[in-house]
Amino acid sequence: MQIRYLGHSAFEITDGKTVVLVDPFLTGNPKAAVTADELEATDILITHGHEDHVGDAVAISKRTGAPVTSMTEVARELGEEGIEFHDPNLGGTVTYDWGTVKLVPAWHTSTTAKGTVNTPSGLLITIGGVTVYHLGDTALFSDMALVGRRTPIDVALICIGGHYTMDRHDAAVAAGLIGAATVIPCHYNTFPPIETDVMAFKSDVEADTASEVVVLDPGETYSR
Numbered sequence: 024m025q026i027r028y029l030g031h032s033a034f035e036i037t038d039g040k041t042v043v044l045v046d047p048f049l050t051g052n053p054k055a056a057v058t059a060d061e062l063e064a065t066d067i068l069i070t071h072g073h074e075d076h077v078g079d080a081v082a083i084s085k086r087t088g089a090p091v092t093s094m095t096e097v098a099r100e101l102g103e104e105g106i107e108f109h110d111p112n113l114g115g116t117v118t119y120d121w122g123t124v125k126l127v128p129a130w131h132t133s134t135t136a137k138g139t140v141n142t143p144s145g146l147l148i149t150i151g152g153v154t155v156y157h158l159g160d161t162a163l164f165s166d167m168a169l170v171g172r173r174t175p176i177d178v179a180l181i182c183i184g185g186h187y188t189m190d191r192h193d194a195a196v197a198a199g200l201i202g203a204a205t206v207i208p209c210h211y212n213t214f215p216p217i218e219t220d221v222m223a224f225k226s227d228v229e230a231d232t233a234s235e236v237v238v239l240d241p242g243e244t245y246s247r
């Protein structure tokens with residue numbers, strides 16, 4: 024199983040056969056590791072309707088045929104573009120031939136570019152026997168601990184940039200609540216308001232929790 028960081032909140036997760044893209048914001052992303060045209064996809068997952076998360080999902084879906092999975096309101100709006108979609112809601116699980124995706128809560132707001140209000144989510148992605156928790160955009164909240172207790176997390180993809188989400192200090196507490204074996208930080212340093220000290224986050228988490236923090240530069244891959 025490999026996780027490639029594409030910049031901002033975007034990741035490519037693959038078991039060697041299946042390629043899952045999460046929040047593929049590449050066009051207009053100053054930290055994008057690739058262009059949207061360079062990506063293949065089996066499925067596209069979107070945490071919420073903000074443009075820095077929906078990104079190039081429609082173009083990639085149209086080119087590759089990969090369906091989009093997201094919160095009902097987001098999925099149905101994107102479906103109006105003529106692409107295939109899965110439209111779960113919080114607590115719901117979608118089963119694919121390669122694994123599952125469950126929508127879990129995230130504390131944030133969201134409106135799409137077209138003005139559709141939608142509830143943001145985190146994503147629990149199980150692929151190749153590995154469970155990845157992409158927190159989406161969120162503040163710190165105590166029920167993150169329940170997510171980790173209900174489903175042991177192998178890898179947590181955690182926003183740390185502050186301003187639009189929790190900052191690195193709250194994110195370090197989040198890492199303690201979730202208890203993932205591995206934490207990969209994201210949603211930082213893309214734009215000035217979300218600049219932060221990622222190495223300080225790493226040392227805080229590794230001092231206070233049992234989690235290992237893997238800092239990926241855009242384009243780098245973590246394997247397990």
Ligand code: NI
Pocket residue numbers: 071073131132133160187
């Ligand atoms: Ni957002």
Ligand code: MN
Pocket residue numbers: 032073075076160187210
């Ligand atoms: Mn965001």
